Amino acid sequence: xxxxxxxxxxxxxxxxxxxxxxxxxxxxxxxxxxxxxxxxxxxxxxxxxxxxxxxxxxxxxxxxxxxxxxxxxxxxxxxxxxxxxxxxxxxxxxxxxxxxxxxxxxxxxxxxxxxxxxxxxxxxx
Amino acid sequence: xxxxxxxxxxxxxxxxxxxxxxxxxxxxxxxxxxxxxxxxxxxxxxxxxxxxxxxxxxxxxxxxxxxxxxxxxxxxxxxxxxxxxxxxxxxxxxxxxxxxxxxxxxxxxxxxxxxxxxxxxxxxxxxxxxxxxxxxxxxxxxxxxxxxxxxxxxxxxxxxxxxxxxxxxxxxxxxxxxxxxxxxxxxxxxxxxxxxxxxxxxxxxxxxxxxxxxxxxxxxxxxxxxxxxxxxxxxxxxxxxxxxxxxxxxxxxxxxxxxxxxxxxxxxxxxxxxxxxxxxxxxxxxxxxxxxxxxxxxxxxxxxxxxxxxxxxxxxxxxxxxxxxxxxxxxxxxxxxxxxxxxxxxxxxxxxxxxxxxxxxxxxxxxxxxxxxxxxxxxxxxxxxxxxxxxxxxxxxxxxxxxxxxxxxxxxxxxxxxxxxxxxxxxxxxxxxxxxxxxxxxxxxxxxxxxxxxxxxxxxxxxxxxxxxxxxxxxxxxxxxxxxxxxxxxxxxxxxxxxxxxxxxxxxxxxxxxxxxxxxxxxxxxxxxxxxxxxxxxxxxxxxxxxxxxxxxxxxxxxxxxxxxxxxxxxxxxxxxxxxxxxxxxxxxxxxxxxxxxxxxxxxxxxxxxxxxxxxxxxxxxxxxxxxxxxxxxxxxxxxxxxxxxxxxxxxxxxxxxxxxxxxxxxxxxxxxxxxxxxxxxxxxxxxxxxxxxxxxxxxxxxxxxxxxxxxxxxxxxxxxxxxxxxxxxxxxxxxxxxxxxxxxxxxxxxxxxxxxxxxx
Ligand SMILES: [Cu+2]
Numbered sequence: 001x002x003x004x005x006x007x008x009x010x011x012x013x014x015x016x017x018x019x020x021x022x023x024x025x026x027x028x029x030x031x032x033x034x035x036x037x038x039x040x041x042x043x044x045x046x047x048x049x050x051x052x053x054x055x056x057x058x059x060x061x062x063x064x065x066x067x068x069x070x071x072x073x074x075x076x077x078x079x080x081x082x083x084x085x086x087x088x089x090x091x092x093x094x095x096x097x098x099x100x101x102x103x104x105x106x107x108x109x110x111x112x113x114x115x116x117x118x119x120x121x122x123x124x125x
Numbered sequence: 126x127x128x129x130x131x132x133x134x135x136x137x138x139x140x141x142x143x144x145x146x147x148x149x150x151x152x153x154x155x156x157x158x159x160x161x162x163x164x165x166x167x168x169x170x171x172x173x174x175x176x177x178x179x180x181x182x183x184x185x186x187x188x189x190x191x192x193x194x195x196x197x198x199x200x201x202x203x204x205x206x207x208x209x210x211x212x213x214x215x216x217x218x219x220x221x222x223x224x225x226x227x228x229x230x231x232x233x234x235x236x237x238x239x240x241x242x243x244x245x246x247x248x249x250x251x252x253x254x255x256x257x258x259x260x261x262x263x264x265x266x267x268x269x270x271x272x273x274x275x276x277x278x279x280x281x282x283x284x285x286x287x288x289x290x291x292x293x294x295x296x297x298x299x300x301x302x303x304x305x306x307x308x309x310x311x312x313x314x315x316x317x318x319x320x321x322x323x324x325x326x327x328x329x330x331x332x333x334x335x336x337x338x339x340x341x342x343x344x345x346x347x348x349x350x351x352x353x354x355x356x357x358x359x360x361x362x363x364x365x366x367x368x369x370x371x372x373x374x375x376x377x378x379x380x381x382x383x384x385x386x387x388x389x390x391x392x393x394x395x396x397x398x399x400x401x402x403x404x405x406x407x408x409x410x411x412x413x414x415x416x417x418x419x420x421x422x423x424x425x426x427x428x429x430x431x432x433x434x435x436x437x438x439x440x441x442x443x444x445x446x447x448x449x450x451x452x453x454x455x456x457x458x459x460x461x462x463x464x465x466x467x468x469x470x471x472x473x474x475x476x477x478x479x480x481x482x483x484x485x486x487x488x489x490x491x492x493x494x495x496x497x498x499x500x501x502x503x504x505x506x507x508x509x510x511x512x513x514x515x516x517x518x519x520x521x522x523x524x525x526x527x528x529x530x531x532x533x534x535x536x537x538x539x540x541x542x543x544x545x546x547x548x549x550x551x552x553x554x555x556x557x558x559x560x561x562x563x564x565x566x567x568x569x570x571x572x573x574x575x576x577x578x579x580x581x582x583x584x585x586x587x588x589x590x591x592x593x594x595x596x597x598x599x600x601x602x603x604x605x606x607x608x609x610x611x612x613x614x615x616x617x618x619x620x621x622x623x624x625x626x627x628x629x630x631x632x633x634x635x636x637x638x639x640x641x642x643x644x645x646x647x648x649x650x651x652x653x654x655x656x657x658x659x660x661x662x663x664x665x666x667x668x669x670x671x672x673x674x675x676x677x678x679x680x681x682x683x684x685x686x687x688x689x690x691x692x693x694x695x696x697x698x699x700x701x702x703x704x705x706x707x708x709x710x711x712x713x714x715x716x717x718x719x720x721x722x723x724x725x726x727x728x729x730x731x732x733x734x735x736x737x738x739x740x741x742x743x744x745x746x747x748x749x750x751x752x753x754x755x756x757x758x759x760x761x762x763x764x765x766x767x768x769x770x771x772x773x774x775x776x777x778x779x780x781x782x783x784x785x786x787x788x789x790x791x792x793x794x795x796x797x798x799x800x801x802x803x804x805x806x807x808x809x810x811x812x813x814x815x816x817x818x819x820x821x822x823x824x825x826x827x828x829x830x831x832x833x834x835x836x837x838x839x840x841x842x843x844x845x846x847x848x849x850x851x852x853x854x855x856x857x858x859x860x861x862x863x864x865x866x867x868x869x870x871x872x873x874x875x876x877x878x879x880x881x882x883x884x885x886x
Binding site for chain 2: 048093
């Protein structure tokens with residue numbers, strides 16, 4: 001093994017470890033819903049290559065309004081899927097789309113883009 | 126379990142007239158006290174009320190009433206029109222995006238077409254001697270830049286945005302792959318001396334970069350086009366909505382009014398060839414209406430005063446007026462659209478594995494690509510190790526296609542739920558579709574499914590010497606005044622025989638026995654045997670014998686007396702639908718055992734079962750015992766589909782693995798059923814099961830293909846076959862394969878558009 005092989009090997013393994021940590025194990029951005037005067041829980045979510053915040057905490061039994069603002073034209077994020085609530089919504093670019101739902105059971109419910117690559121979680125408490 | 130309750134519905138109302146927070150409290154109080162409302166929340170800031178209610182006991186219109194009672198107003202949102210508007214806006218954006226993508230594609234193709242032959246020059250020594258490699262590389266760099274920065278920009282921005290969110294998508298793969306090839310080439314162009322000092326040829330991969338981007342854009346372009354087709358059905362449904370209605374004002378003048386302004390209680394005029402604007406009840410006139418778009422029933426349905434008509438159906442022959450009973454989101458069409466939309470948003474259990482895989486797919490592929498690079502660099506001969514490591518690294522990134530996995534299930538579900546709606550089969554969600562394909566036993570509730578579920582005159586027998594036609598006129602004249610279901614059957618029978626209508630006077634209903642009236646100056650009596658006894662009418666021997674025969678056939682008998690003399694007996698029974706036998710045979714041909722259950726006695730049950738070709742049946746089942754029968758079949762290890770008319774079958778429908786409710790074109794929102802059949806015949810059951818089988822087959826093919834493609838493609842691209850066959854995959858080929866893979870999954874799903882039920886009823 002010459003020196004460049006050692007460098008490439010070490011660098012490659014470090015990079016691979018970083019990818020695994022970064023995508024699977026690092027902590028994520030969490031937001032709790034803000035309850036308005038009427039008791040509706042509202043959350044603003046920006047869609048740009050992902051959902052931010054991507055972990056949303058809400059209370060169960062109270063209506064939830066999610067405002068998805070899609071800040072890009074990239075086709076990957078054009079659809080929003082919340083299968084546990086039977087929601088499939090097209091998100092027009094540079095617009096806010098309102099998604100309403102009423103969580104009645106506690107649990108973690110994923111929402112994803114049309115192809116399942118962008119992910120977020122609705123945590124119902 | 127779905128987190129939204131099975132039994133309640135949520136409505137959002139736009140409230141107007143609230144000036145302070147206490148107004149909001151007043152509206153909230155009024156709404157919460159309305160019958161059927163479970164909870165109501167009014168947001169003063171957004172002027173919206175979110176109400177959770179029980180669909181049977183409350184509806185958006187009763188909620189509106191509650192708001193109005195509190196002294197405030199509800200802004201009509203005409204939900205389905207705004208849904209159509211929303212769809213139009215989305216379509217417009219999609220068309221723009223498509224045009225833009227197309228421009229980006231053609232720019233990439235045009236430049237790649239120049240870059241490719243120029244790069245080939247290097248393989249041609251004679252040409253190389255005349256051209257300065259250094260300058261050629263700079264030229265290629267200049268040509269490739271627009272491909273990257275214009276055509277491929279979205280890949281890089283999307284990958285970067287995703288990276289910041291710690292998420293990775295297929296753009297990440299393309300961006301890293303092409304980015305690596307491009308940056309390597311730039312280095313070789315700018316500092317060839319560095320490469321030569323390390324014993325490497327300063328090779329460039331501009332052609333690879335440009336071609337990959339062009340091919341992937343081609344794939345995206347085709348994918349976008351195919352994807353629009355998957356939602357064509359729902360767009361078609363929304364497009365059915367009429368734009369205007371011809372409203373008759375109380376003064377009598379007619380005017381065309383935009384559909385959003387049509388109010389409950391308005392009277393709307395419909396002429397031949399026109400679309401019915403919204404749901405209502407005919408007040409005058411009669412016609413035949415084509416309801417195929419809602420129910421899948423191909424024959425026009427006869428309609429007369431008192432009958433319900435539905436928005437979006439097509440009036441064929443006559444003109445009529447109807448009173449509006451439902452508008453906007455309450456209409457049948459809007460409910461169907463909503464149901465199909467919901468189904469398209471649901472997830473099939475079969476998808477779970479694919480979902481798990483796609484969640485970790487991209488980072489995993491990146492790790493595999495990095496390891497590929499390291500291994501090739503360490504194991505290949507020194508002179509070629511860097512280019513080999515690089516091309517294989519790029520090939521792995523580019524060939525991996527998470528899209529195929531992601532598209533496999535949803536596209537099939539979208540096409541098939543839309544297709545189902547076309548045939549009047551409304552599928553609640555993907556899970557119902559998946560369950561329906563496993564069904565091996567269909568349990569039919571006799572009344573209302575195999576049979577019409579309403580009494581029909583089967584025999585009209587007269588005493589010797591009586592004229593049947595004129596007797597029928599007398600009977601019909603009397604029965605027209607009555608509201609008894611048996612009377613309706615007699616009237617239908619008379620109408621079918623085109624008996625002219627006569628006026629009847631002195632009508633009186635005799636509780637529990639029958640009715641009497643004077644027609645043509647003659648006293649007419651019609652009722653059961655007790656009525657004859659009470660009125661001292663003797664039954665002649667031949668009529669008595671005929672009535673006993675009818676009773677033996679489990680029919681209900683009506684006795685007719687004119688001027689104190691018994692003259693006829695009428696046999697009434699619930700008859701088997703003409704289509705039942707064929708549909709049951711088709712189910713049996715699909716390998717499904719058909720079982721019947723009924724509240725009737727064993728003798729009647731046996732007769733009906735024999736008539737339609739059913740061998741196993743349960744007789745004398747009480748309404749409360751229906752669910753137990755479903756359980757009994759399930760205990761035999763069967764996957765049971767229960768078919769009922771939805772009125773008193775809810776527990777059995779819910780108990781079954783999959784419940785199919787026959788709506789009969791009246792109510793789509795049947796909560797207990799996984800599938801609602803808009804058309805009142807068993808053909809829909811065949812369609813539903815055949816469609817579910819074909820859909821699940823398609824999904825399995827798609828998933829199989831996507832998994833196999835990725836599990837074979839990635840190792841081959843990594844060079845796994847190189848030690849054995851010397852095979853390496855060029856990144857350009859990888860790009861072509863990747864573009865084709867998601868397209869083939871989509872195309873396979875679109876094949877479901879060609880689905881046709883076994884035969885049309
Ligand atoms: Cu792909």
